[in-house]
Amino acid sequence: MPGRVRQIPLKNPDRPYLAIGLEGSANKFGAGVIRHREDGSTVVLSNIRHTYITPPGEGFQPRDTALHHREWALKIINECLVKANVSMHDVDCICFTKGPGMGAPLQSVALVARTLSLLFDKPLIGVNHCVGHIEMGREVTGAQNPVVLYVSGGNTQVIAYSRQCYRIFGETLDIAVGNCLDRFARVIDLSNDPAPGYNIEQEAKKGKRLLTLPYATKGMDVSFSGILTAVEAYTFDKRFRADGQPRNPDDQDIITPADLCFSLQETIYAMLVEITERAMAHIGSKEILIVGGVGCNERLQEMMSIMAKEREGKVFAMDESFCIDNGIMIAQAGLLSFRMGFETPLSKSTTTQR
């Protein structure tokens, strides 16, 4: 049984609406064009993304990421319009990410959005990044009133809709789950291509040994920084073999990078599933929607669906094209607010890191 079905104040559009969304709050620049049709259905016309990939052992710096976005913005936007077979003159509004995210990349994308808005005389819509993820997730999966687990490199939150607002029920107290994974990938020199978290997931499949790590849930909140320190400490353990191979046939009591990836994933995903379950029990909802980059992780999805089954609930998860930051989600959330009569005047088209 789904939770209470949300009353939707938005009527079907009187004509087709078209929006372009620009996203660049972290190391991905994305652009997408979406159409809302008169019958209330939604079509994704194009969804293009380019990721700034750093060498193994390095993260992305705000300044370099902003440079990347500036370099790619126009190419990606062009490509996205061509693929959608529309012109900038056709769109009803230009949606951009207002925040939260990294300052420099956000600003460079907002600048592009402002320029386009002035050039083509189109209204601007500033979109909250988290709401973008949630709205796209609801659109793609058809979830009615889910408990949302938003897990990515910069955010870890359990969100639910209550009294006309998305409210945060639980969140990380220090670093985000994706940040924890990314930084550990750097410690053991995993590649950042296509994503550090993806490589940890592949590595974890080879791990067998569950090592003890701190388990830090506090009510509906979680904390990851101590776990990161603890798992890093294992790489200095004398049993640790960086190449994953025993030194000789007697060398059995060893810790491999795969074991560490496995233990890290098992522990932190168990924590995430637990806080999601707590939020579900608290709210009385039976639906779970996983959004954000870490949401592509199949082990997390699997654990979540086991939990949902135990509670007779249902999990909605998406593939990487909508989970990972993308322009289309910004277009979707922006167009919804535009149709509700919301606009961001040029003077308010600032960005916010929080």
Next chain:
Amino acid sequence: MASASLNLISGATLISQGAEAKVYKARLTSEPSDPAVLLKHRFRKGYRHPTLDGSLTRARVAGEARALLKCLRAGVNVPGLRMVDAVEGVLGIEWIDGQSVRKLLPGGAGEDEDGASEDDPEDADSLNEYDIPVDILMQLIGQEIAKMHLADVIHGDLTTSNMMLRHPSSFKSRHPTLSTELVLIDFGLSFHSSLIEDKAVDLYVLERAFSSTHPDSEPLFASVLTAYEQRMGKDWTAIGRRLDDVRLRGRKRSMVG
């Protein structure tokens, strides 16, 4: 094969399934006059690695029992302890007849939930039935939390759902004017600490629970704090100051932008 505690559960009635445990009402013996107990079974979580699941369950059951004992010794109103089986994850505590504070306050009865329409006769309880004005109730909450904090027990999950009022019909009050008593329940996330920080965070958790479940409840929580302050005495100054700090924390509590 099946252990004694699991046998006990198989003969019990399931009351509800919370986030991490199933709650049953049962009798420890077949004697009909035997008072009921509440069994809290932290069942195996399929999604968790078995090793991790086992150690977490053991630690949590033992921790909960320890916290309850500590509270009982310090005279905090909590359910009495009846049995502990840490390996199976079963905890037996006193059955409390009454209603959770959440359901007795405006907004908590289920406006956020889908259960609003299905009026259980039990859910129809109101504050009148307990013969207690709201501000006295808030005072009781503040006092009980203060007693618990003075015993250095941190609840870890203070919400209005984790507080109960004993039903006057099954409770003999020693208090001259009150016919009920406030009981703190669910010590599943509790721990021992004398740190100001932990006590302040405990209060902050309750403050957020109030504002998210009960609309316009700022004055209610304020009177909880006043009662807490009186009971804590000189310890309050530091905790109160820390509470102000804690409120400024949280990363993106308000989703604006």
